[in-house]
Amino acid sequence: MNSSPIIILVRPQLGENIGKAARAMLNFGLTEMRLVAPRDGWPNPAAGPAASGADIVLANAQVFDTLAEATADINHVYATTVRKRGVTKPVLTPEAAVNEMVKAPGRNAILFGAERSGLESDEVNVARTIITVPINPDFGSLNLAQAVILCAYEWSKHQSLVSPPKTDLDPPASQFELDGMIEQIDSMLEPYGYFKPADRAHVTRRTLRNLFSKPGWNSLEVRTLRGVFTTLAKRRIERENG
Amino acid sequence: MNSSPIIILVRPQLGENIGKAARAMLNFGLTEMRLVAPRDGWPNPAAGPAASGADIVLANAQVFDTLAEATADINHVYATTVRKRGVTKPVLTPEAAVNEMVKAPGRNAILFGAERSGLESDEVNVARTIITVPINPDFGSLNLAQAVILCAYEWSKHQSLVSPPKTDLDPPASQFELDGMIEQIDSMLEPYGYFKPADRAHVTRRTLRNLFSKPGWNSLEVRTLRGVFTTLAKRRIERENG
Numbered sequence: 001m002n003s004s005p006i007i008i009l010v011r012p013q014l015g016e017n018i019g020k021a022a023r024a025m026l027n028f029g030l031t032e033m034r035l036v037a038p039r040d041g042w043p044n045p046a047a048g049p050a051a052s053g054a055d056i057v058l059a060n061a062q063v064f065d066t067l068a069e070a071t072a073d074i075n076h077v078y079a080t081t082v083r084k085r086g087v088t089k090p091v092l093t094p095e096a097a098v099n100e101m102v103k104a105p106g107r108n109a110i111l112f113g114a115e116r117s118g119l120e121s122d123e124v125n126v127a128r129t130i131i132t133v134p135i136n137p138d139f140g141s142l143n144l145a146q147a148v149i150l151c152a153y154e155w156s157k158h159q160s161l162v163s164p165p166k167t168d169l170d171p172p173a174s175q176f177e178l179d180g181m182i183e184q185i186d187s188m189l190e191p192y193g194y195f196k197p198a199d200r201a202h203v204t205r206r207t208l209r210n211l212f213s214k215p216g217w218n219s220l221e222v223r224t225l226r227g228v229f230t231t232l233a234k235r236r237i238e239r240e241n242g
Numbered sequence: 243m244n245s246s247p248i249i250i251l252v253r254p255q256l257g258e259n260i261g262k263a264a265r266a267m268l269n270f271g272l273t274e275m276r277l278v279a280p281r282d283g284w285p286n287p288a289a290g291p292a293a294s295g296a297d298i299v300l301a302n303a304q305v306f307d308t309l310a311e312a313t314a315d316i317n318h319v320y321a322t323t324v325r326k327r328g329v330t331k332p333v334l335t336p337e338a339a340v341n342e343m344v345k346a347p348g349r350n351a352i353l354f355g356a357e358r359s360g361l362e363s364d365e366v367n368v369a370r371t372i373i374t375v376p377i378n379p380d381f382g383s384l385n386l387a388q389a390v391i392l393c394a395y396e397w398s399k400h401q402s403l404v405s406p407p408k409t410d411l412d413p414p415a416s417q418f419e420l421d422g423m424i425e426q427i428d429s430m431l432e433p434y435g436y437f438k439p440a441d442r443a444h445v446t447r448r449t450l451r452n453l454f455s456k457p458g459w460n461s462l463e464v465r466t467l468r469g470v471f472t473t474l475a476k477r478r479i480e481r482e483n484g
Contacts, residue, residue, distance in 0.1 A: 023383055024388070026378060026381045026383075027377055027378055027381060027382065027383055027384055027388075028377065028378060029378045052383045053381065053383060054381060054383070088409075088410060088411055088412070089409065089411065090409055090411060091408060091409040091411075095399075130409070133395075134398065134399075135269055135270065135398075136268060136269055136270060136271045136398075139268045139269060139295065139296060140269065141265055141268075141269055141294045141295060141296070142269055146266070146269075146387075146388075146391055149388055149391070149392070150391070150392075150395055153375075153392055153395075156376065156377075156378075157337075157376075166333060168330060169330055169331065169332060169333075170330070
């Protein structure tokens with residue numbers, strides 16, 4: 001069962017915003033868009049450029065005259081709204097809503113209202129559940145594409161399509177390598193009396209060990225540093241001999 | 243200690259995008275913006291209209307000639323990048339990065355590169371940690387404001403400023419109220435032989451109880467339904483008497 005939510009734009013006004021919504025969707029792996037009574041008809045020449053390459057979403061978008069037709073085959077309808085008083089439906093964050101969607105059998109859809117006015121009450125009432133993005137109470141100014149992207153982003157966290165970031169970070173060097181480096185710097189410092197007085201030597205060495213353990217340098221970095229130390233040691237010998 | 247991340251835009255190109263980034267930030271309670279060598283200077287007349295009212299962020303934005311100056315007082319610098327090969331720093335999602343930030347002592351900053359090219363390698367290297375938004379590998383097309391909003395959104399989940407959505411949903415009616423309604427419909431159905439044959443009556447009643455328990459109707463809804471039933475019962479009596 002494909003539970004990827006269908007994004008339903010209800011009475012969208014500007015083709016540009018439909019395109020931006022498509023782009024937001026595809027970034028996070030959502031591909032099914034439905035349009036209910038788009039103001040300027042469909043297709044809309046302003047949508048394509050704004051989609052920045054998410055043409056497949058626009059090409060496959062389905063258009064309906066009414067919200068009832070657009071949601072006829074949907075099992076779980078969610079309506080996005082800004083904060084409202086007197087809402088008598090469950091209100092979830094995008095995060096909580098997608099946590100529900102991934103578990104629920106059947107098809108999910110998320111309704112987004114017209115850019116200026118949002119969903120009307122009768123449209124909200126089609127849904128069993130409301131999604132509200134928790135937002136700065138002193139400055140709530142999410143546009144359509146931003147509301148879409150936050151829902152799609154939360155959805156994507158559950159999907160394998162969207163791969164997590166990877167690092168090529170090497171693991172820290174072994175203790176053996178680290179010990180070798182610490183011994184090297186220790187033997188370089190010793191002749192200068194760095195570890196005197198003798199009764200403080202242990203604490204000083206512990207401080208140094210902590211210092212060099214903390215970065216988690218990898219083998220290459222440890223070898224690089226040993227080269228630095230070796231170079232410094234050579235210079236000292238040359239100066240002493242020179 | 244205020245650990246709210248500072249958003250640092252490095253060599254931003256268009257004033258419009260600076261304004262959109264400010265809007266994205268303030269939606270989720272972030273107010274500190276820094277600009278490093280904005281291409282068209284600062285202030286930029288295109289920024290204000292695009293900020294849609296987030297003027298305070300723009301008014302307080304600090305401008306620096308170099309990234310070194312802009313990050314001088316920052317303890318934890320994060321660099322946003324798209325997926326790159328050979329990255330030898332920890333790479334976190336926005337979610338994992340803010341989980342780090344809220345725990346870390348000192349000031350956090352997130353670097354965002356120029357719109358077209360992103361951060362250069364030397365700029366990425368200022369950071370100890372990389373943030374990469376996990377994205378559709380076949381269609382990665384996040385713009386600057388979208389990258390900013392996803393980071394700000396994740397940050398906001400940890401903040402009390404951004405209040406979670408509320409519902410005025412009443413709790414389900416008590417079992418007593420529900421039982422009263424079920425008894426009413428039961429006594430209405432009984433005369434019609436609905437519960438015959440007698441040996442099936444128990445199962446039929448269980449089915450009905452399940453049906454009426456499932457919605458979780460509140461007290462007002464139960465009273466409304468009882469009114470509906472009462473009306474139906476009246477009509478029946480009238481018909482029978484008429």
